[in-house]
Amino acid sequence: MLKKASLFILAAGLGMMSCSKDPISDLSTEETLVYITNHDKAANYTQYKTFSIVDSVLVVENGQAGTALTELDRDVLIRIVSNMEKLGYKYVSPKSKPDVGINASWITNTYLNVVSQPLSSYYGGYWGGGGGYGYGYPSYYQYYQTSESYWLISMLDFKNPNTVDKTFKVVWDAQIRGAGIGDRQYVDRMVDSIFGQSEYLKIN
């Protein structure tokens, strides 16, 4: 009797663990968007007057890069320009030595995940596995791919280049992640948000 009872508890316990919840299934696309901004606290933004922006979006996929200019990309670049102008910066051509440059990149990382054959020999009792027989799965593994994309927008300081390392310092950057990042309808909201939460950029 005791043995039966403990089996019952065990079975119920496994049942409880297996009912996993998805607490974010009710989020709207807009609600999944996450805006992350970083900035150089030592930077004095008022020293910058002019800016320029890349003419296409850098697409980085698993470390390999190319450029693209889809309608979505164009929308993003145009919205960045209008936000920068609103903050008081003057838009100039890349040739006329802007104080800061804006890069926009679409970054995708693909991960390969592995799962071992998920069937425990204790699932299902159809073949009468009670006699101590389980299923003899060979140790096969299954693979599946997941990929994650995000926007990365950075501001480079062209005015104070590091002449020793030959680098331009990133004085501000923003990541946009979430479900709606590839959808043109969210572009204005996304770009306005990353600048909106970075009030220190304002110079006018």
Place this chain on the structure above:
Amino acid sequence: MGALQAHAQEEAPKLYTLPSAYERYTHYLATARLMGAMPLGSFADNYIDKSSFQNYSISLEWVFRNSPISVGGELGSYYFEKRIPRALYDGADETISAVQTRTISQIPIEVFGNYHFLGKNATVQPYVQVSGGVSILDYTLYYGNLASQDQKVKPKYGVGLGSKFLFKRDGSLGVDVRVKYNGVSYKHEYIDKGISSVNGSIGLFYRWW
């Protein structure tokens, strides 16, 4: 001679005054509970203050004969969740704007001891309970649809006050009502002083021997 006398004194068994089997034997008692739980203390202040009704447990106990004590094991499933509308979170260098979904799920595994104030056949059987064990817990904090997760096994304890109500005297089925304080020692991000909560449960029990 003495044996003969004893035999002579023996009467026909009084079936209806015989103590119940539940009094004569150590027996088993299984309870399934549904719980409402309310976060308390700094866990409520800093992480989730929303009560939850997605909590369950099952327990099995041994009720000792000639003793007001029973001991057993309880296995549960607790879940707390809170959604926070879009807000800005300032870190050391970064600022995050996101809709937060805060969750804690726990599978507590405990042993407990009950002290019963009245007999095993009273229709109302109030008891006090102390319990201790571990909680297999999962802290998942979502920023939008990005998750930051922490999974740990941590010690937990509880003290409770409850009562069993038998549907009929000497019966094997009844209702169990319990109020219990639970404390889990855990520290991560928003949770700095453990997870404390009080839960009220209603359960159904079955006893047998």
